[in-house]
Amino acid sequence: MxxxxxxxxxxxxxxxxxxxxxxxxxxxxxxxxxxxxxxxxxxxxxxxxxxxxxxxxxxxxxxxxxxxxxxxxxxxxxxxxxxxxxxxxxxxxxxxxxxxxxxxxxxxxxxxxxxxxxxxxxxxxxxxxxxxxxxxxGLYQLYYLNGLMAGALTESDKLGYVAAIPNSEVKRHINSFAIGVKEVNPDATVHVRWLNTWFDPPAAKEATQSLLEIGADGFAFTEDSPTVLQTAQENGAFSFSHYNPMYRFAKEGTLSGQLTNxxxxxxxxxxxxxxxxxxxxxxxxxxxxxxxxxxAVELGAKRGMKINPDYIDELKSKTVEVPYLGKISVYDLVMKRLKQMKSDRVTFDPFIGPIKDREGVLRLKDGEWATHDELWTMEWAYENIKGPWPGEPKE
Amino acid sequence: MRDKLPFEIKKRQNPSGLGVITVSFFALLGAFLVASIVFWAYGVNPIQAYIVLFSGAFGGIYEISETVRRAIPLMLAGVGLVVAFRAKFWNIGAEGQLLLGATAATWVALFSPFPDFLLIPGMFFFGFLGGALWGLVPAILKSKLGINDVITTLMMNYIAINLILFLVQGPWKGKHQWGFPYTDKFPESAQLGTIAGTNVHWITLIVGIISAVLIYFFINKTTPGFEIRVLGSSPSAGRFAGMSYVKTSLLVMAISGGLAGLAGVGEVAGIHHMLRNPSELSLGYGYTAIIVAWLARENPIAVIMTSLFFGAILAGGDTIKISLGLPFQITDVFSGLILFFLIGSEILMGYKIRWSPNND
Amino acid sequence: MIESWIIGTLSRTLAYGTPLLLGTLGEIYSERSGVLNLGIEGMMSIGAVSAFATAFLTGNPWLGMLVAGLAGGFASLLHGLVSITLRANQVVSGLALTMLGLGLSGLFGKGFEGKPLQSTIPNISIPILQDIPYLGEILFNNQNPVIYFAIVLTPILSFILYHTSIGITIRSVGENPAAADSTGINVWLVRYLCVLTGGVLSGLAGGYLSIVYRPAWTQGMTAGMGWLIIALTIFSSWSPVRGLLGAFFFGALIHLSFRLQPWVSPGLLKMMPYGSAIIALVILSLGKLNRKAGAPNALQQPYIRGEK
Incomplete structure (x- = not known):
């Protein structure tokens, strides 16, 4: 299997x-x-x-x-x-x-x-x-890795996130994606649109289109169909597989993805x-x-394809400065982080402080790792996230 | 095509009770025969499927209780719809009215200053008000402005769904629900008791049966009930007799929406003990209740029977799905077939059929 | 800025509004002849799955659309049989059709879930016309032929309904079947044909969803559009041209409910299309623009010979 x-x-x-x-x-x-x-x-x-x-x-x-x-x-x-x-x-x-x-x-x-x-x-x-x-x-580590790639590849510095229901899991995923984006591209923003349902392909399509109209050229999503991915590809944008390998629905548009095992x-x-x-x-x-x-989870556009080969050269050509790792290509950074999170002694997590939310509240102190419960009850929105955020804490 | 059938159809004045039962029985049999093909195609012996179906709905006390549990919201909303349909008010909005009842009850349970012993009565009272309010909007729009009732009641459903989503994701979001869009749990004193070993919240069941009986007397024995019937069958005659169309419409929809609201109270207070995503709260009960009301031929007492019948189909259908491992769509196919046969055979109840090959 | 809003929204309006328009046109014909069909969601679903299956297996999306129309039409005949010939209650029969349609399409579609469609009906841009300022970008740039089909169909169906003897026949059957019968019109045949038209168009609407709009089949992908169509039919006062306006009005609101999210709470925006529909009706009725809003007189009434 x-x-x-x-x-x-x-x-x-x-x-x-x-x-x-x-x-x-x-x-x-x-x-x-x-x-x-x-x-x-x-x-x-x-x-x-x-x-x-x-x-x-x-x-x-x-x-x-x-x-x-x-x-x-x-x-x-x-x-x-x-x-x-x-x-x-x-x-x-x-x-x-x-x-x-x-x-x-x-x-x-x-x-x-x-x-x-x-x-x-x-x-x-x-x-x-x-x-x-x-x-x-949990898929959040993968959303972070996807965010690294998306942040490197966006030309408009605008990324879209089509989100289902505003619960802590989805908020964790959006934050994780946004943290990845910010790490390689501090100018880029992540624009969120909510569907208020887990499954509604027509709504997902219109939400994606509305983000395309404001200039988003890459998409992550939480919705139970490949709609966002298909719509992204139709318009020359990229997106990710979610839960299941969706590469076959959009061979050019699937950059990578979050797969469950x-x-x-x-x-x-x-x-x-x-x-x-x-x-x-x-x-x-x-x-x-x-x-x-x-x-239990794996990175991939489909099983056995971590990153769509069409995008690998570009990811290798983009370099960023990262603390401890120095100048490194985004491709290598993704692989390095993947290795750190996959190894028996996990030496990296997307949610390591200092992390501030977009209201300016310090959520994680310097060097602090988010605990299980903090991850599971996450309500705040990361700095570079734009758009509505139901239930956003003000302090 | 033009009626050149080899038999003659004559209208019967009043279909006899026995006739209705006999015809319905054969209609069900017909539906079962056709559905057998589906079962057989899935490699399931149809006879076994029907044994499972019946035992799932009636096989024991627990099974019967599951039928009854599903019947409760259908009964309350169905009785309410009978009132509306009697007045020729096409209320497609029982779903939204039910949800508003649930919302109002949640307000009482979690945010009102009511003392503990008044919580449950308060929930039913405000639940009725909430549903009634949601029903009154279309009633006002129809009676005052002539705006079509089907469209407004349908739109009000969607507004109710999104209103609840808004509440549970924002102002009413629970502090102890791990970030999930639910309200907090109701206090014990706002939870309805269930019959031991079952999920039947009996208070709502009793409220449902009493409502059916009361509505029967209301429609048939009281002056406002008489006005509803007259305005339903002939608005112009009613107006001529000095009846107020506006007043009656408002009354009808307040009752209809209010009863659906009570169904919503039962669901949140008896089953969920919180307000949550509407798609988890009501499994389309408001829409199924339309069928329940029609099958009862607009008789409130008969709604008790038809809601139980539909409860049995839902419970039995679920058992087939779960116990025989069939795809869940089987339940839809099965209910659809039963309905087609039941209403398709209705013609046989109202009419005598006589073989006459030379009919032209 | 404003331009991009208008062009973007109107252009999406066409894409989202097209299945609504197709279904609404069909339901208008059905109801004009006196038959309410609440089974649209079921017929659309059947149309969607059969279109997808055909296009997937043959590689021909146009054939898929054809089969979608046929399948939707076939499903509607069941409603016709029960509600016209057997004179059963139209509300229950329509609801039963919805259940049966959703169930059967789900069972039949099991083998096609999670399969990508290689051949869809591609969007086209019309040379010269697409260079017209604004209008060209909205209407003629990168739009789908099915959208044009639906738009062109609207005036045709409107013309037939109001200006031909066929239309008079249909309307008379819907208003007063007994009188129509006495003039020699075959009430049953007219009703069957109108219900069939409704079924075919609903099937096409479903096919559009599974082949063009989002090429894939999933159980439940019609996502309640069938119910919106019922509402739109009434909203349009049973007039095809107003049906077009209504469908696109609704399409615009659905699209805007996402576009406006940065400024207005998503929860409130989700209520907006439905609330706006009610408000629009109120305004229309206050402005007395709704005078011909009456439903066909014989709607929901089975026709029985020799009775009134």
């Missing part, structure tokens, strides 16, 4: 490590019963966005583990989460259930109380209990469930916040 060798190796390392662990504890009982895992999605699998990225992960583990059986329920909205879980448990004998949207939290927690023997994992959740763990893969997380969880490391009693502190280092 995944061509990226790194992903495979990481997951194999995890599996082998876990095997050794399990071997030591020697509690493995030969199981011939299949482990049954149910996946509850908030959208349709065919959205080619968020839900698709989860389903790719599900297919990945289904292929990897012969002892695993998976099933899904699509388009499950908040009020129906509990009843869907009930049916997964009662009618399909689910042992593990993944709920994949923040909006599923209430239903997941309440159903978990009714089904104490079932294991639950809630994506993007913040509430855990003894049989509910949480997991999430959710299968890596699913493999780790299911493996540990199967071998009894995770039980319905010990999930209280199980939280996956997996990033580049763990291979």
């Amino acid at each position: 995944f061509k990226n060798k790194y992903v495979l190796t990481t997951s194999m390392v995890f599996i082998i490590l876990s095997l050794i662990l399990v071997g030591f504890s020697s509690t493995v009982v030969a199981q011939d019963k299949k482990l049954k895992a149910g996946f509850i999605y908030v959208g349709p699998v065919g959205d080619y966005g968020y839900t698709k990225s989860h389903d790719v992960g599900r297919e990945y583990v289904e292929e990897m583990f012969p002892w695993l059986e998976t099933f899904i329920a699509e388009n499950v909205q908040a009020p129906d989460v509990e009843s869907t879980i009930d049916q997964f448990v009662n009618n399909r004998d689910a042992d593990v259930i993944f709920t994949t949207s923040f909006s599923h939290m209430q239903g997941t927690i309440s159903a978990a109380e009714d089904h104490p023997d079932t294991l639950f994992f809630h994506c993007s959740g913040v509430q855990r209990r003894k049989n509910v763990g949480t997991y999430f893969s 959710r299968g890596v997380i699913y493999a780790d969880i299911l493996y540990k469930v199967y071998y009894g490391i995770y039980t319905s009693n010990n999930l209280k502190n199980v939280d996956y916040w997996w990033l580049l280092k763990e291979g």
Whole structure:
């Protein structure tokens, strides 16, 4: 499924490590019963966005583990989460259930109380209990890398960001992108337009067009379709793959992108469930916040293509002055940062102070790294961001 | 083409109850047969699919409770729509009125100075007001300015959706929701109790049933109800008799919107315990309620049955999707087919059909 | 500055307004004959998926548009059968068509999700005309042929409706079917043909979305446009030319709701198109410009011979 060798190796390392662990504890009982895992999605699998990225992960583990059986329920909205879980448990004998949207939290927690023997994992959740763990893969590091490239390539010094719903995750992504832009191009600005929905191709198209009209020539986005990318290419601008490889929708316009490998997380969880490391009693502190280092996300226009070759020469020809690294080409800078964030000892993060928001408030002191909670509750907007910012803190 | 059918259709004055049930039964059977093709195409034995469907809707206490839970908002909004449709007011805006009810209830729960014991009554009261207010705008525009009701009620839906989005992303955004666009959770005293082991917020259910009965008496036994019926069937006759079209329109839409508003109160106070993105809050209940009201043939008591029927279709449809692993669109196809057959067969209820090959 | 605003907005207005216009023209014909069809969202969705599938498999986007029209027309006949022949309630039948259309297109489209379309209908610029100041840039520079098709179709449909015997026939069926019947008009046939016209145009609107506007198929990609079309039909007072104005007015507002975001809260801007529609109706009615706003008299009434 995944061509990226790194992903495979990481997951194999995890599996082998876990095997050794399990071997030591020697509690493995030969199981011939299949482990049954149910996946509850908030959208349709065919959205080619968020839900698709989860389903790719599900297919990945289904292929990897012969002892695993998976099933899904699509388009499950908040009020129906509990009843869907009930049916997964009662009618399909689910042992593990993944709920994949923040909006599923209430239903997941309440159903978990009714089904104490079932294991639950809630994506993007913040509430855990003894049989509910949480997991999430963050894309913000990739948005930063994309920002570096976009900042170097923009000719108008105006970049567009078509954003979905103003929550902390999306704000984190925009900030991260803007930080990358500023690092290589202090004059460039990032102009944000909000859709107020996760999926609406016509709206995404008009938002992109409205940004093109003010002169934006490069785009990042958060919307569950390749619309922004397609519209950018039509108008000679560049954009990025989001969640899934979208290169095939716009071969000239896809500069790079943020790809998820959710299968890596699913493999780790299911493996540990199967071998009894995770039980319905010990999930209280199980939280996956997996990033580049763990291979849960990857940089790329498509798998195996980190940066579209059409743009590489230009990125190599642009040089910038960066503290500690000196004069360096943007291409090398991207690769250097990627390496720093991917290595076992992460030596870089986009959110290292000093960082001021656009109201002039110092958000991170010199040398300070943003904590998990700071990243997860981010509300402020970075200096070079223009446009509306619902819920912007004034101090 | 011109009526050269080999049979004759004659109008029956009043379709008999038994006739309605028999015809509806065969219509459902027809829909099931056609839907079987879809199941079969997905490699699912249709008989198994229907067993799953029925057990998903009626198979046990929990399953029945899931049917009822889905029926509650449909019932309240549906009864409200019956009032509007009786007056020939084409209210397509139950969705927006429901959302405004939810918004008003949220205001009571989180931002009002009400003492704890008054929170729930206050939420229902203001929820009704919120829905009524949203319904009154189109009513005023129609009765005073002659502006089409379908378009205004529809537009008001979109305005309501975006109003809620504005509130939950800005002024009402919760402090404890990790930056997600939700309000904070309602205090315990603003949450409706549920029947143990189920998600049925029974207070709203009772409110729904009482509303249906009250509206039945209101329409059939009271003077304003009489005026609604007269103005609905013949506005000119009503005006001639000295009835006020404006007054009746406002009354009708206040009730219609208010009841939809109560449905919204039930959803936020009984299920979500917060105000959130409208697409998560109401799964198109306001639109489904239009169908529920029509199927009830504009009889408020019958809305209780049709809302339960639709609750069962939704619950059973979900079970098919989840338990048999079919794509979620199956539910839409299935409901669409059932509706087509049900209303397509209506002609058989109102008419006697006699075979007469020489008809010309 | 102002120029770029006007040119940019109007030019986008055409692109976004075209599916709205196509659908509205169709619904006007359907309703003029007395048949309300709330199934537009479903027919558009069916049009979108069949257009995409055809264009994807054959590489011919024009054939895709043709199939979209046919598929939309075919879907509308179901509404015709139930609401004209079987005289069922038009509201419920239309809603059922929306459900069925969205469901079937989703099932059928499973294989085409996430697939890029290599051959779309390219935008064109018209030589000479594109050099006209302002107008050339808005209308004739880098626009799509389907947009021209919709714009040209408007006066034609308007002419047919108001100035030909076909139009008189359609309107008389929508106003007073019994009288029309007594003059020898085949009420059922006229209604079927008008519903079919509505279906074909809705299908084309869907095809435009999946082939031209944003070449891809995704479940739910019509994003509620079908409901806007219902509103626009009423907004236009069932007149094709006013339909064009309404569709483009709405297109401009949707586009502006993003363009204006730096100055006005996005939440308020999202309400603007819908609020403006209501305000526009109020102004029209206060200015007594809305005199012919009445719906066709027999709208929503099934025709039964021998009854009034």
